[in-house]
Amino acid sequence: LPPVVGTIPFIGCFPQFAKDSLGLVKRSYEKYGDCFTLSLMGFKMTYLVGPEAQAVFFRGTDEELSPKEAYKFVIPVFGKGVVYDSETEVMYEQLRFVKNGLVLSQLKKAVGIIAEEAEKYFEEKWGDAGEIDLLNEMNKLTILTASRCLMGKSINRALGKADQLADLYHELEEGLNPISFFFPNLPLPSFKRRDAAREKVAAIFHSIIQERRKSTDDTVDDVLYTLMNSKYKDGSELLDEQIVGIMIGLLFAGQHTSSITLTYTIFYLLNNAQYLDPVMSDIKEFVQEESNGEINFDNLKKMTRLETVIREVLRLHPPLIFLMRKAMEPMQYKDITIPAGHLVAVSPQVGMRLESVYKNANEFRPERFDQEEKTPFSFIAFGGGKHGCPGENFGILQIKTIWTIISQKYNLELGPVPKTDFTSLVAGPKGPCMVKYTRKQ
Numbered sequence: 001l002p003p004v005v006g007t008i009p010f011i012g013c014f015p016q017f018a019k020d021s022l023g024l025v026k027r028s029y030e031k032y033g034d035c036f037t038l039s040l041m042g043f044k045m046t047y048l049v050g051p052e053a054q055a056v057f058f059r060g061t062d063e064e065l066s067p068k069e070a071y072k073f074v075i076p077v078f079g080k081g082v083v084y085d086s087e088t089e090v091m092y093e094q095l096r097f098v099k100n101g102l103v104l105s106q107l108k109k110a111v112g113i114i115a116e117e118a119e120k121y122f123e124e125k126w127g128d129a130g131e132i133d134l135l136n137e138m139n140k141l142t143i144l145t146a147s148r149c150l151m152g153k154s155i156n157r158a159l160g161k162a163d164q165l166a167d168l169y170h171e172l173e174e175g176l177n178p179i180s181f182f183f184p185n186l187p188l189p190s191f192k193r194r195d196a197a198r199e200k201v202a203a204i205f206h207s208i209i210q211e212r213r214k215s216t217d218d219t220v221d222d223v224l225y226t227l228m229n230s231k232y233k234d235g236s237e238l239l240d241e242q243i244v245g246i247m248i249g250l251l252f253a254g255q256h257t258s259s260i261t262l263t264y265t266i267f268y269l270l271n272n273a274q275y276l277d278p279v280m281s282d283i284k285e286f287v288q289e290e291s292n293g294e295i296n297f298d299n300l301k302k303m304t305r306l307e308t309v310i311r312e313v314l315r316l317h318p319p320l321i322f323l324m325r326k327a328m329e330p331m332q333y334k335d336i337t338i339p340a341g342h343l344v345a346v347s348p349q350v351g352m353r354l355e356s357v358y359k360n361a362n363e364f365r366p367e368r369f370d371q372e373e374k375t376p377f378s379f380i381a382f383g384g385g386k387h388g389c390p391g392e393n394f395g396i397l398q399i400k401t402i403w404t405i406i407s408q409k410y411n412l413e414l415g416p417v418p419k420t421d422f423t424s425l426v427a428g429p430k431g432p433c434m435v436k437y438t439r440k441q
């Protein structure tokens with residue numbers, strides 16, 4: 001069996017975990033090696049740390065290591081009958097529909113839409129000069145750009161007010177915290193607000209589906225269109241409730257992860273002139289000179305130096321600090337048997353800062369990604385294997401597009417890179433992240 005951390009009956013090491021979960025995982029790795037169990041309020045959570053152990057996690061089949069059983073706590077947000085609350089075969093099919101909606105042709109179109117929304121946002125909201133909380137602003141902007149890409153222009157009409165969806169998503173996120181993992185339906189105020197926000201978001205998305213059904217415009221083919229026109233293998237269509245749940249889940253999976261990475265990318269670039277200058281000269285060459293100022297999929301793809309910066313930001317600050325599965329049958333790792341029933345976890349935050357995997361692991365060195373990744377499952381900010389993130393390319397394109405627009409429009413003045421707030425489910429910079437901006441001449 002894996003060595004167990006936390007010997008107090010039932011409670012185990014819960015107090016240390018609640019105080020500093022990452023610190024506890026790191027210390028346990030140093031003491032016990034790459035596979036150990038944390039005993040937490042009756043739960044047994046077995047951690048796999050480092051590429052070799054992480055490979056077991058990502059290569060496991062759903063029958064061995066079930067994400068559905070581990071992520072039940074998101075059901076109040078995603079909804080009934082959606083992804084983790086559906087039969088395994090149905091879950092695969094729903095994830096396949098999502099992937100079909102994020103294919104290359106869609107991504108190519110997405111860049112233009114993101115650029116259009118972002119331009120409009122800065123003109124209407126930022127103007128010539130001011131001071132803003134960058135994380136807050138990037139949250140609002142990314143939910144707007146992502147929802148426009150997923151659901152078309154009707155999202156703007158349905159919302160009327162741009163901030164509304166971001167606020168509702170904030171309530172959803174506040175309702176998914178470490179407590180909700182253990183007790184998702186306690187009568188807590190934050191859980192009540194989460195459920196009320198879910199009802200409001202669902203009502204908005206239902207109205208968009210109704211509007212789309214009446215529309216005679218046959219040029220639309222966004223993710224919503226893909227979902228509305230997809231069929232399960234048995235020939236049945238998705239229920240509206242399922243389409244709404246998938247859209248809620250997609251925006252939920254993509255919003256904070258992207259806005260956090262975007263905010264950190266801006267802080268790192270402006271604090272590191274040696275990386276900022278080459279990135280800006282690529283924008284000048286590929287966007288301003290070669291494309292007459294137009295941002296498109298092809299010129300964003302050429303910005304490999306910006307991409308390595310984003311990957312290094314994600315290595316240092318992965319928004320998802322723990323990924324989980326439930327062992328459905330005993331699992332073998334080296335000479336250890338992880339018993340059925342254990343929760344099995346990897347930590348991108350701990351795993352990507354191991355000195356044995358990344359030299360000078362705590363330093364910001366984007367050039368480490370200049371070469372192809374050598375060790376499988378060492379860069380796990382987007383997970384890996386069967387359940388690896390289907391939104392990776394979309395997320396990176398979104399970050400590149402918005403940075404390209406901001407950096408050409410504004411001079412930004414900001415402080416050092418903020419520390420991370422590890423208390424929420426999606427870990428991002430400790431706010432407020434105040435930034436002064438003035439329009440470039």
Ligand code: HEM
Nearest residue numbers: 253254257258261320323324381382383387389390391395
């Ligand atoms: C910087 C941005 C992003 C990061 C760091 C990120 C990270 C991740 C990670 C680590 C996973 C794996 C979870 C696990 O194995 O348990 C994941 C899964 C997923 N992500 Fe992302 N993500 C990002 C953006 C997006 C976007 C923009 C979308 C949608 C448009 C998205 C949709 C999803 C979905 C649907 C899954 C579940 C896949 C499955 O279970 O098969 N993500 N993401």
